[in-house]
Amino acid sequence: MWSSVSAQNGQAGQTGAPSYSYPPPAYTPVQVRQNFAAAYPPPPPPPSYPVHVAYGQPQASLPPQATYPPAQVSPTPAQEQPKKKIEWPESVRRYVQRSFLPENLDPSVTRQEMELKLKETISQANDQGLMYQINWDAMGLPQQMIVAERKRAMNMAAQAASTDTNRDDSLATAATGMKLSKKRKSGDFASAESAPWRTSVDSGPSLEDRITNPSPEKRQATEEATAKNTNNFQKQLEKRQKRFDGGYRSTYRSPSPPPNNGLVVGTCQTLEKRYLRLTSAPNPALVRPEPVLKQTLELLKRKWRTEGNYSYICDQFKSLRQDLTVQRIKNDFTVSVYEIHARIALEKGDLGEYNQCQTQLKSLYQLGLGGHPLEFKAYRILYCIHTMNPGATNDILTDLTPAEKKDPAIKHALDVRSAVALGNYHRLFQLYHDTPNMGAYLMDMFVTRERLLAMCKICRAYKQDVKLRLITEELGFESDGQAAEFIIEHVGPQQVEEFLQTRGDDIHFLTAKASTARCFEGPAQLASKKVDIKGQI
């Protein structure tokens, strides 16, 4: 029986020093105490903190006793434990001193009670790491807390008396506790412990934080333990309790939050945030909720138009995407974020980033969240042409529906693919000049390669020479000058004379010579090597 009680105390994280100091048999009417504890639910520790360990040695976290001279606490076993060396902040020392100032002393509160209260308050703050956050100077004094608690206990009793017909019993039990000084202390204790969070007037954040629930298993364990120990008397008490508490459940705090499944709802209100790869669970305080993210997107769009600083924009978009991910936001807004980032990345030729967006968009589109799936499917085809990935190309072809194949952008991309596959440079460059949306940025990635391959063919097929005009037109150059530049770039400036000759009004490109010299074979081969881009699907 006792063991269950102490377990309860331990779990609940109460400063159970007195209860530890007496051997179990000293407590005969344990039920009473237990019921007090139950009636004023013990403030359970926040589950994530290692409370048990910390509370196991409550003395350790007490400020040095020497700071207030008349410290004649009867030594408890816990006190004899080796003290942890802790640097107490000046503010805490001041708080302790203030508590023991003669003008602040309350005659109704014994020194022991005060010490225990202090111990509890401070060690709690220490355990929660709030030692430096709490404004100790504004903190309520322990004696005030105790008085407040007593008052509340009285109110409760009064309430109980007014509603409960069996009040004699309850008072009697309470009285048994009160009469014996030792018992009384423990009784006081139960109420004292519950006080801070009940009032939460003068307790500050540290006490606020305590109001968390024990994990469901623990609670169940406690319930079971209680049930086992229950005798009739206790049942009666419980019933009573139930009546003025409004049910068994209410003896505990509101149901604990559902177990964290990684879902975060952000609270951050700043629009801009640097991207940082997450290595642990996200901190809600640093995550922006959707409305804020929407503003962020507008801001970024504006900034991209006015400033055009890609590295900044990319970084911001990545953090934006991260915030969406950790909050599992999947909707049309998500789609538009990825689409815009993909377009910007395309414009800047950042294929790695583009491809990440593309991958995400692919699955987002599968969820039917709107956006521009056709436009991006067309990009994906062009992208595959660039990366020369037959497997992925085949996958895309599998995915396309007949209706999609009729879409102008997709049809264009498919035509490009077929032209590239068959080496039809004529058609390829016609298509190049007529690319819908932003596909031209992607095509730019592989036109040089295709031009080189086409040059190989032209050199081989035409004798003796062709007008430069043909190359300009067939390979989609904007002017003869550009075509000439392209040739010079690949045959080398020294040999230009050999391959380009002016006759009359025209410049002629000596294809036969270039063919025997195999000018374009090497570069073409080099350009056709596998393209490897990070983040590829």
Added chain:
Amino acid sequence: MDTIFNEFGVAMTRRNGYELAQTLNPELSDDMLRLVYKTANHASIKDLLKRHIRANTQHLPHVDLDEIQMWVDVFHCYWKTCGELLAIQDRSPKASWVKVYEAWKELFSALHRGYMSPKVELPAWTIPCLYIVGKYLRVFAMNADEERSNNPNQETTETNFQDDLDMEADKFVWLRDCGVQLNRMFTLCLNDRANLMESRKWGIYNVANLLFKTYFKVKSPDLCKNVLRAIIAGRGDMPPFEAIPKSQRVIFKYYQGVLEFLDENYPQAEEHLTEAWNLCHKDALRNKELILTYLIPCHLVTTAKLPSAKLLEPYPRLQQLFLPLCGAIKKGELHAFDLALQEGEDEFVKRRIYLTLERGRDIALRNLCRRVFLAGGFEPPKEENAQPLRRTRVPLDEFVAAIRLGSQEKLDSDEVECLLANQIYKGFMKGYISRPHNMVVLSKSGAFPPTGV
């Protein structure tokens, strides 16, 4: 139950791995399944198994207590699997392929321990047990996935710290897991350092084949490359490939060929596929059909050869797939080719041969050009009795007209030139284009090197 353990005892005595594996076959008739499962309950099964196994291995001195315990574990899992299978058969509400899969996976783990534990060290002749475990692991995983796709509302919430969402509604959760398990099995076989004759390395090809099948199914054929790499790296101390059972070699070569095919390494692909073709049992039509599905397009690209009608005769599906294309290529009918390709697109794409077959258009074009050349007839003889010479200077317009007609598309002469340039570059046609004269000048000897079409 008795029969199972009698067989078990016999197999252990004879050291026959395949017989032993049969005792673990979960594909039993309904009645057998019930019989096996109902012989015991959860409390009694272990003792029962122990009794049976001990009784049937008494005469084998090398089977010690540890090994018996291991077999008890294995058969305990087997019994549990039977129970889950029975639940499915009985349409019990709690029945689930996932449970079957999990129970079977446990069986694999028990067996794995048997091989790895220094106390038991299961001899290598027992590896057929691994084969059967791997085989059904895959079957059960596929069933579990199917079951999952039928009840899609089991959303799993996992915490991930990835930057982006990975929402790919995964159709192959269990099969992927199966891939992991099979990979364990593969390493188990690969890393056996025992003397070759007693090595589990004999099992790698079979397990590799299971892995290939799994990886292809989950649409990540790239993962197969790791397996291939491991096998090639350890080739020095592997059992000779010729010594592996033919059935395993065929599958292995087939996948090796298909993998090369998907990477567009057609010559290597052809080599492997041909090997598979030659090894394949003559009556294994289905397998031969699969091999041909890739070998034919492969051959088309490497040698520009088409399958004969006789070859395709036993395979109506292949005929349907390839004959329209072949006819169009042969006659140089571009339009018919385009139509046939379009017609079969879905099927071709599914089999991943579309991109390869597309290249057949070049050959069709070549045949068309050749017709233009032949239609040009002969040069007027310069001398009496001279060998008649074909006209080798063909006006470009003739090609333009022919290709326009053939493809039923409106092409300008520049595009036709481009197509011809491709033909010349790819070696289908010998000659050159002369722009000033608007002529195509073809080689006097062998303007169209034979392609065999």
